Amino acid sequence: MPDMAIIVPSVLNGLTTGALYALVALGLTLIYGVLHIINFAHGALLMLGLYAVYYLNVQFGIDPYVALLIVPPGMFALGYALQRGIIGRASHGRDENILLVTLGLAIVIENLSLFLFKSDTRIVDVPYGFQVVEIFGAFLPLPKVVAFAGALITAALLWLIMSKTDLGRAIRALAKERKGAQLVGIDVEHVFAMSFGLGIACLGVAACLLLPSYYVNPQVGHGFVLIAFTIVVLGGMGSFVGALLGGLIIGVVEALGGLFFGESLGQLGIFLIFILVLVFRPTGLLGHKV
């Protein structure tokens, strides 16, 4: 049994990773809650965001945190266009068709990136990359602490948008009752695309916060996509608080699993949680209905 001096840093590390997972999952759960579609291209789009941050840094010397002003709006536009132009047109009355289209998009984006960016793993070189902060006697990398705070702030912002603005009210109305929303004059296609854009913008934020302490290659989305699904399912599809909580739980489980069983089996724990939750409680911890 490792003593607390190892466990505490491990848990804190897990929490910082978990907050980023939560951010990725927030976008996924927003999209699911409103459009009732599972976006398979989520990981691939996160990867695109990471490349955007990387090239802004390498080509133009823009710091990843400054890129927060550029990448999330860009990702929002991309998400809006994808939903309006492709995904929204695909259903033909069957949800499975949407699933297939997002899967197709994921394959295209990933392999096109492999072709354009090559398979090399890249990292950014930032002056604060190796600085550490002391919290509860544990030393954590500064970028991870920033990412943790940034993820929580983004979640709060998203909550404000959803509860205080007209857009948020329209989104919630649409999520609850599509026909009714249409009757009171909500532009359904537009609001759907706005929701999808918001979900993808979350990925843009995650990309900016992630890159200083992480890396990017064309397959990087893979690791995130199943983890994000797990979180969304664990927290309850469409539940914001659930996604946040689920993200933190998964982050800690991964860190502790890695500590006790080694890295690859630690990942296995995530998938086992995923299957168990899907099978026994598909509504998740905080969800309402399937």
Added chain:
Amino acid sequence: MRQLALLGLVFAALFTLPFFVESESWRTTIIMTLYAALLGQAWNILGGYGGQFSFGHAAFFGTGAYTVAVLQVQLGLNPWLGLVAGGALAVGVAAFIGFTTFRYGLRGSYFALVTLAFAEVLRILSNTVPFTGAGVGILIPLDPGAANLQFASKAGFYWLLWAITLGAFLTAWWIGHSRFGARLMAVRDNEDAARALGVDPFRVKMRAIMLSGLFSGLAGVFYAQFFLYLDPGIAYGPAVSVESLLVPIVGGMGTLFGPLLGAVALHAVSEVTREVIGDLPGISLVIYGTILVIMVLFAPRGLSGLVSRLTRSARRKTEGDRHA
């Protein structure tokens, strides 16, 4: 009966192909096309006729492939035995996945996600345990001879594959013409209504996933014997799952000849792009992904749906001409 006769005719013609095709590279092309049709038909049994979209057919494929490889390399067992064991274990994995998911009524997107997760679990496991060769992979020693399920000529492999594929297509034909098939399609079209009519959706779906798993597993056995090398990414990675579902979606889900049509169309497209653009990394998957998006957007019923729509509108047109 007419469909069965057509099936017999098509497979008789396919049987004779190696007599006309002498070049080894062309033989490889037709083998890979028929192999895609097999993967596609296996998926079609569950996804097309049963409406259960699996994103993780690699779970069955990889199990069949690893079984025949591990039995040979670690235990020295004859691969013909491995063929049977591989099929049986793939059915076992299918039964396990089916039991855990269908028992709790997981449908649609949820089923897709669980199958994907199962394939990932198996991929990580095969990457970790020693007897699969872990990340390094496993190499089956080259030892040509029909007794070793390896053939000196590509034609031998082709006829082995032909026999397995014929089995898959006959199964699909049977599904289209039996009470079991009628129940399966009823569950696909409206599960609650089917239950109200006395169909037990759980049992029907269980049988479908096991049949589907059997042929995916046999495809895996064939793959292992043909290429003599496996690693976790090949066996349980997403490429096989994607190819399995893409083939019937392109050709036409829930139709007998859809997977064959889809396999031919996809391989024709990827051969042409290889000729035109060259063999660039990832480019064939870019094409596959694009085809998937385009098919779902514009022809959700696949090529065979497109064909029947065109012939129907042509017939209506000629009839209209006659009336006029």
